[in-house]
Amino acid sequence: MWLIAAMNGQNVPICVDARMIYRNGGTGTTTYSQGLVAAAEAIGRPFFLLRADHEDDGRSRKLLGSLTTDHALRERKIDQMRGELIGRDIFRRAHVHFTLRRRFLSLKPPRSFGIMHWTYPVPIRMAGWINIYTVHDIIPLTQPHLSPISYQRHWAVMSELRQYADRIVTVSEAARSDIISLLQLDSALVINCGQAVLGSLNDARSRPPLDLDVDGYFVFCGAIEPRKNLACLIKAHALSGVERPLVIAGPDGWRSEEINRLIDCTPNVIRLGYLERGELLALIRYARGLLFPSLAEGFGLPVAEAMRLGTPVLTSSVGALAEVAGNAALLVEPSDVDAIASGIRLLASDEALVADLSARGRIHAELFLLPRFATQLATIYEEALATYSEPAVLLQRMQ
Numbered sequence: 001m002w003l004i005a006a007m008n009g010q011n012v013p014i015c016v017d018a019r020m021i022y023r024n025g026g027t028g029t030t031t032y033s034q035g036l037v038a039a040a041e042a043i044g045r046p047f048f049l050l051r052a053d054h055e056d057d058g059r060s061r062k063l064l065g066s067l068t069t070d071h072a073l074r075e076r077k078i079d080q081m082r083g084e085l086i087g088r089d090i091f092r093r094a095h096v097h098f099t100l101r102r103r104f105l106s107l108k109p110p111r112s113f114g115i116m117h118w119t120y121p122v123p124i125r126m127a128g129w130i131n132i133y134t135v136h137d138i139i140p141l142t143q144p145h146l147s148p149i150s151y152q153r154h155w156a157v158m159s160e161l162r163q164y165a166d167r168i169v170t171v172s173e174a175a176r177s178d179i180i181s182l183l184q185l186d187s188a189l190v191i192n193c194g195q196a197v198l199g200s201l202n203d204a205r206s207r208p209p210l211d212l213d214v215d216g217y218f219v220f221c222g223a224i225e226p227r228k229n230l231a232c233l234i235k236a237h238a239l240s241g242v243e244r245p246l247v248i249a250g251p252d253g254w255r256s257e258e259i260n261r262l263i264d265c266t267p268n269v270i271r272l273g274y275l276e277r278g279e280l281l282a283l284i285r286y287a288r289g290l291l292f293p294s295l296a297e298g299f300g301l302p303v304a305e306a307m308r309l310g311t312p313v314l315t316s317s318v319g320a321l322a323e324v325a326g327n328a329a330l331l332v333e334p335s336d337v338d339a340i341a342s343g344i345r346l347l348a349s350d351e352a353l354v355a356d357l358s359a360r361g362r363i364h365a366e367l368f369l370l371p372r373f374a375t376q377l378a379t380i381y382e383e384a385l386a387t388y389s390e391p392a393v394l395l396q397r398m399q
Helices: 003-005 027-041 059-066 092-100 151-164 173-183 232-240 257-265 277-285 301-311 319-325 337-348 351-368 370-387 391-398
Strands: 012-017 049-050 068-071 074-077 084-089 105-108 117-120 123-125 128-136 167-170 190-192 219-221 246-249 269-272 288-291 313-316 330-332
Touching: 003 330, 012 027, 027 301, 027 313, 027 370, 049 092, 059 117, 092 105, 092 123, 092 151, 117 123, 117 370, 128 370, 151 173, 167 173, 167 370, 173 190, 173 319, 219 232, 219 277, 232 246, 232 257, 232 337, 246 277, 257 269, 277 288, 288 337, 301 319, 301 351, 313 319, 313 337, 330 337, 337 351, 351 370
Parallel strands: 012 049, 012 117, 049 084, 068 105, 105 123, 117 128, 128 167, 167 190, 219 246, 219 288, 246 269, 288 313, 313 330
Antiparallel strands: 074 084
8 A cells, every 4th residue: 555655646645734833923933834734735635734632631641642652643534635634632742752762753644655744843753654844943953042942852853853854844045054064964855945925915904003104113023032133133223313113023932031121121112012913914014124133043034024015124144034035135244233223224214225125025025925835845745755656765664
């Protein structure tokens, strides 16, 4: 059955884990997962979501369940082409299992073969299937001072992932280079597929929140944490002397207390919390510009979203942000307060520059449209299937 399924590629199902797609908070990983599901469904193969039917079984039951080597999944059919694979508290049990055994939890699906695409490097594998893992970045390993994730545990997960990953998908060439270099992987194994931007003008509310004036403010959006470089941005905004306020929108993240204190005591800064999708897109769309000089990103979703909406962007001149922005944004050294302040002044006063960045951004954002992402994803799946249809590989996996 495995051999027949592998050779008959069109009937091979695709499954994506649903761990992140229903979460509130609008994180980059959540948005990526939603785009991945939309793209995978559009490819035209049988499609499944993998979900846990219990979010948390409690400590004792979770501990006992994690001692089991293999966890059987059940299938629920939705229609002719879509369904769900369901397991009990599988994501939490996987983490406990890895803590105890330093091994990935093995899931036993009801179908003998398929493509399993994990949206994040979770310590789980689908037995007998092609396992593809999206690794958004390895900031916890390259810049651990900017991440709340344990360096030791993340290194252990990533080291074990090398054994089970048939492909690693990532979201930028900068992230791909870091992953290959640090983990010492074959470059053919790690593929930059980018990210789909789902927001459009039609999704944005007709007015910005809080009755803010159209074109009357600058905006930052993202979690409040040191990696986002907000302390530097707030100082630069004050130094610029511009009248337009800086609106900071996003949930509290790791070590947000000190940053929130700085926001509270700085004039002309407005703090918003989590906004639902339509409000957030409206906030970006009607801003004078997006200010996003982050210190480290795997992709930098707000930059791509702002460009799609025609909002001028100021962002970092290094890493993935410079790559994603291309020649369609104002690039600054993220640690240089004076350079950021100068960029803010330019965006505030230069109408020709603002119009040019808006136009270039819209064109550049076409690189992040869903159909392009789906095409790239389909190519990755086809190449993975072709590799595992080779006789030598088939024999190795059947042994």
